[in-house]
Amino acid sequence: MQTDELNWAILIRLQENARYSFAKIGREIGLSSPAVAERVKKMEDAGIIKGYKTQISYHQTGYQLKAIITLRAFMGRLKPFLEKVKEFKEVINCYRITGNENIIMEVVLRNQAHLEEFIDKLITYGETKTHIVLSQVVAFAPIDKNTTKLS
Amino acid sequence: MQTDELNWAILIRLQENARYSFAKIGREIGLSSPAVAERVKKMEDAGIIKGYKTQISYHQTGYQLKAIITLRAFMGRLKPFLEKVKEFKEVINCYRITGNENIIMEVVLRNQAHLEEFIDKLITYGETKTHIVLSQVVAFAPIDKNTTKLS
DNA sequence: AATGAAATATACTCCCT
DNA sequence: AGGGAGTATATTTCATT
Numbered sequence: 001m002q003t004d005e006l007n008w009a010i011l012i013r014l015q016e017n018a019r020y021s022f023a024k025i026g027r028e029i030g031l032s033s034p035a036v037a038e039r040v041k042k043m044e045d046a047g048i049i050k051g052y053k054t055q056i057s058y059h060q061t062g063y064q065l066k067a068i069i070t071l072r073a074f075m076g077r078l079k080p081f082l083e084k085v086k087e088f089k090e091v092i093n094c095y096r097i098t099g100n101e102n103i104i105m106e107v108v109l110r111n112q113a114h115l116e117e118f119i120d121k122l123i124t125y126g127e128t129k130t131h132i133v134l135s136q137v138v139a140f141a142p143i144d145k146n147t148t149k150l151s
Numbered sequence: 152m153q154t155d156e157l158n159w160a161i162l163i164r165l166q167e168n169a170r171y172s173f174a175k176i177g178r179e180i181g182l183s184s185p186a187v188a189e190r191v192k193k194m195e196d197a198g199i200i201k202g203y204k205t206q207i208s209y210h211q212t213g214y215q216l217k218a219i220i221t222l223r224a225f226m227g228r229l230k231p232f233l234e235k236v237k238e239f240k241e242v243i244n245c246y247r248i249t250g251n252e253n254i255i256m257e258v259v260l261r262n263q264a265h266l267e268e269f270i271d272k273l274i275t276y277g278e279t280k281t282h283i284v285l286s287q288v289v290a291f292a293p294i295d296k297n298t299t300k301l302s
Numbered sequence: 303a304a305t306g307a308a309a310t311a312t313a314c315t316c317c318c319t
Numbered sequence: 320a321g322g323g324a325g326t327a328t329a330t331t332t333c334a335t336t
Contacts, residue, residue: 014205018204018205019203021313022313024312031321033313034314037313039320046211047211048212049205049207049208051168052168052170052203052204052206053205054165054169054200054204055201055203056199056200057199058294060197060198060199061294062296063294066246068255082288086288092289092292093287093289093290094287094288094289095284095286095287095288096287097219097285098282098283098285099282101282108294129250131248131250131252132250133246133248134249135247136246137236137254138236138245139244140202140243141242142204143207143209143214143240143259145212145213172328172329173329173330175329182304185305185331185332186304186305188331303336304335305336306335307335308331308332308333310329311328311331312328312330313327314325315324316323316324316325317322317324318321318322
């Protein structure tokens with residue numbers, strides 16, 4: 001499926017605020033609201049739009065710590081980890097990566113005790129390295145068609 | 152601000168789909184739609200709700216590669232980097248972290264040539280390590296009140 | 303802090319081009 | 320693929336408890 005100028009105009013606005021109405025977007029890009037709705041529906045069906053997520057403040061909901069944890073899995077322990085990680089509710093993102101480590105995770109935790117407890121759960125799967133997040137410099141930057149040209 | 156059971160019920164649903172209507176949420180949790188709207192407004196004002204983001208498929212919009220890149224900044228080069236990184240459109244997330252590296256970034260790229268070009272832009276700021284993302288095991292897992300109890 | 307009702311706005315469906 | 324009309328639904332405001 002092609003992503004033309006109008007679809008990009010829609011995507012840029014929806015990345016900015018997923019709750020914008022089709023009517024508002026339509027007014028801005030010169031399309032009727034059924035036309036916007038139809039384009040959005042097609043992008044959803046094609047998998048271009050994967051979902052609409054509300055970002056909440058982890059800090060204000062009781063999670064004082066954020067950490068990036070890498071895992072270098074022990075022999076035969078990667079598969080068990082991949083099955084188990086979905087149950088670890090602290091893990092908000094997890095990637096398989098190339099390099100010395102196999103896994104990198106973004107984790108939210110209530111406090112140091114919770115971090116310690118979480119790291120303990122990982123020791124049977126492999127060797128971990130923990131990096132505490134001090135601040136977020138860029139957060140969910142939207143992408144657009146000209147991402148490469150602009151930077 | 153307190154996050155009571157009803158607010159959690161709202162947050163769980165909005166994390167799942169930011170476009171759910173207040174009316175639908177209200178029906179599910181036994182509240183009128185103005186009541187839901189008012190609670191959401193207060194959570195927005197309090198910063199508990201930080202935004203509503205549409206997730207798009209990087210792959211289907213022309214970004215074939217995702218990478219995690221760490222940066223160990225040269226002396227005096229961290230601050231310039233922090234100012235510049237906001238202009239690097241490839242960077243969708245960037246954290247300052249503790250440990251041997253100062254910075255960890257999540258980056259989307261069109262292809263290997265684009266990755267090479269991007270890494271070249273970083274060499275004046277510090278030493279980088281690049282990990283190509285093979286797959287995403289957990290994506291934007293929503294959190295709830297009982298995150299720690301359940302895992 | 304929530305409800306119900308009224309006014310406005312939006313979304314959805316269908317038909318037409 | 321998009322516009323316009325009609326209907327259903329949602330949001331917003333306000334008075335009330």
